[in-house]
Amino acid sequence: MKSGFVSIIGRPNVGKSTLLNNILGRRIAITSDKPQTTRNMIQGIYSGNDTQIVFVDTPGIHKPSNKLGKILNKQAYYTINDVDIIILVVDITMKIGTGDQFVIDVLKNVDKPVFLVINKIDKLPKEEILKKIDAYQKMYDFSEIIPVSARKRDNLDRLIEVLEKYLPDNIKYFDSDTVTSNSPDFIISEFVREKVLDLTEEEVPHSVTCTVAELTFEDNLITSKVDIIVDRESLKKIIIGKNGNMIKEIGTRARKDIEEYFGKKVYLDLFVKVVKKWRDKDKFLNSMGYSDFLNK
Numbered sequence: 001m002k003s004g005f006v007s008i009i010g011r012p013n014v015g016k017s018t019l020l021n022n023i024l025g026r027r028i029a030i031t032s033d034k035p036q037t038t039r040n041m042i043q044g045i046y047s048g049n050d051t052q053i054v055f056v057d058t059p060g061i062h063k064p065s066n067k068l069g070k071i072l073n074k075q076a077y078y079t080i081n082d083v084d085i086i087i088l089v090v091d092i093t094m095k096i097g098t099g100d101q102f103v104i105d106v107l108k109n110v111d112k113p114v115f116l117v118i119n120k121i122d123k124l125p126k127e128e129i130l131k132k133i134d135a136y137q138k139m140y141d142f143s144e145i146i147p148v149s150a151r152k153r154d155n156l157d158r159l160i161e162v163l164e165k166y167l168p169d170n171i172k173y174f175d176s177d178t179v180t181s182n183s184p185d186f187i188i189s190e191f192v193r194e195k196v197l198d199l200t201e202e203e204v205p206h207s208v209t210c211t212v213a214e215l216t217f218e219d220n221l222i223t224s225k226v227d228i229i230v231d232r233e234s235l236k237k238i239i240i241g242k243n244g245n246m247i248k249e250i251g252t253r254a255r256k257d258i259e260e261y262f263g264k265k266v267y268l269d270l271f272v273k274v275v276k277k278w279r280d281k282d283k284f285l286n287s288m289g290y291s292d293f294l295n296k
Helices: 016-024 067-080 098-107 126-139 156-166 184-200 233-240 242-262 281-294
Strands: 002-010 042-047 051-057 085-091 114-119 144-147 209-217 221-230 265-274
Touching: 002 016, 002 156, 016 042, 016 051, 016 156, 051 156, 085 098, 098 126, 114 126, 114 156, 126 144, 144 156, 184 209, 184 221, 184 233, 184 242, 221 233, 221 242, 233 242, 233 265, 242 265
Parallel strands: 002 051, 002 085, 085 114, 114 144, 221 265
Antiparallel strands: 042 051, 209 221
16 A cells, blocks of 8 residues: 645636546545636545555745735645645646746745646647746756646546555555545535536635535435625625516526535525725635635
């Protein structure tokens, strides 16, 4: 048995969550085309015949412009010190710039294997891929460089195969059937938040959060009440929509994902609440689950 912990880091929107989901063959991390969709560290457990890899998906590392950005970065940095291998994911279609250099500078004092996973190779011809690989090699001495297409699951088997060679442990941390250490409450609230981000476009900022108020499991039924929390009335009106059409669509799409994930029928109630005191940034960040990072 070979095992270990692997952190997935990178700039926002390079495909980290898509990579994790497709390695596991299940969607445990929400995805969106909006930056900073991942707010929390999400553990996904890959179990092979003689291998167990605990992946940690992190918020995108970026040069922060506000306190939320700083705390999201701290979450990503936190995992770097406590894992065995680091995977830096980059989007090959994006121009190499200061954002990449910012992330690589974070890794310069790291004393552990760092893999470069070049994502979205299906988007460029081979010649362009080779040029990008050469450019990244000049920026940092990566232990391994592996081109993949996370969306198409291309070369993910190769990534696992190479990771296995670097795994330092020989114990089994989780049962083979376990795919995530995140709670059902967290998973349900994240599916709802994903649909809010997807359907409201740029109208609703990342200040929106979702919390599970009630959750019961029966034989073939999950009953859940989820609060969608915002900090002003105008956002509440957007999320509810004309004649309640927006919140109905959010619920319909979220329920479908929750049913698929748990394999049960779902009765889902959504409520939009305005908590104006969240304009106090520390209280807002604390309520979103960042209290552990506020004083670090």
